Amino acid sequence: MKIAVIGTGNVGSILGTRLAHQGHEVIFGSRDPRAAKVVSVVQSAGPNARADTNAAAANAAEVIILTVPYFGAEETIKGLGPLKGKVLIDTTNALLPDLSGLSLRAGESAGENIAGWAAGAHVVKAFNTVGTRVMEDPEYGDDRALLLICGDSAGAKATTADLADELGFNAVDAGPLTMARHLESLAMLWIQLAFVQGMGTDFALKILNR
Numbered sequence: 001m002k003i004a005v006i007g008t009g010n011v012g013s014i015l016g017t018r019l020a021h022q023g024h025e026v027i028f029g030s031r032d033p034r035a036a037k038v039v040s041v042v043q044s045a046g047p048n049a050r051a052d053t054n055a056a057a058a059n060a061a062e063v064i065i066l067t068v069p070y071f072g073a074e075e076t077i078k079g080l081g082p083l084k085g086k087v088l089i090d091t092t093n094a095l096l097p098d099l100s101g102l103s104l105r106a107g108e109s110a111g112e113n114i115a116g117w118a119a120g121a122h123v124v125k126a127f128n129t130v131g132t133r134v135m136e137d138p139e140y141g142d143d144r145a146l147l148l149i150c151g152d153s154a155g156a157k158a159t160t161a162d163l164a165d166e167l168g169f170n171a172v173d174a175g176p177l178t179m180a181r182h183l184e185s186l187a188m189l190w191i192q193l194a195f196v197q198g199m200g201t202d203f204a205l206k207i208l209n210r
């Protein structure tokens, strides 16, 4: 699958590299595709990866993974060009700079705002509830880290769940895109547990059932 990963920071470099290693064609989108850090990310990702501008990466791909800071997301999305019919996976959390909370009003979510900016795209919220150490390796012995996803397109959610499963997650459909409000709150809870309650960044959640 042709996948554009927009943003070459912590999340973008890990997800893009791992998807390229799985055999997908990954185009890293960057504000400066020739920057040394981007060249190094592409090198680690191997022969299935390359870098280009954000717009060229998005244009070449069927699936776009948005891994930029939420507060740069509107400008980034508006620079991507036509998105009609593409799957856009939103990993963002609208975190306050000191990570003490989300900078959103009640009843608002980054995921829904992003869908409003990304006209015609099928937006799926995913990967926002896990830290980068979990993204690097979601497998815990025989268990897999829970990855909640939500969105309004069944097809886009199936594509996202397949990619997440390939990476080693247990992807679970949490419903429509309005559920992004709760997935983003869950990210806040993860941050509290990791950094304030002292659980560290290597833990993941799991659903028990009977």
Ligand SMILES: NC(=O)c1ccc[n+]([C@@H]2O[C@H](COP(=O)([O-])OP(=O)(O)OC[C@H]3O[C@@H](n4cnc5c(N)ncnc54)[C@H](OP(=O)(O)O)[C@@H]3O)[C@@H](O)[C@H]2O)c1
Residues within 6 Å of the ligand: 006, 007, 008, 009, 010, 011, 012, 029, 030, 031, 032, 038, 066, 067, 068, 069, 070, 071, 072, 076, 091, 092, 093, 094, 095, 127, 128, 129, 130, 131, 132
């Ligand atoms: N870090 C985590 O553990 C984690 C976990 C879950 C979700 N998230 C979410 O995932 C997103 C990415 O997080 P991250 O930790 O990967 O961030 P990061 O390391 O700061 O990387 C973000 C990347 O976005 C690109 N970018 C585009 N517009 C930007 C702007 N206006 N300002 C800064 N960078 C911009 C940059 O790549 P170029 O320079 O190549 O354009 C940058 O490297 C965030 O929304 C975050 O809330 C993070």
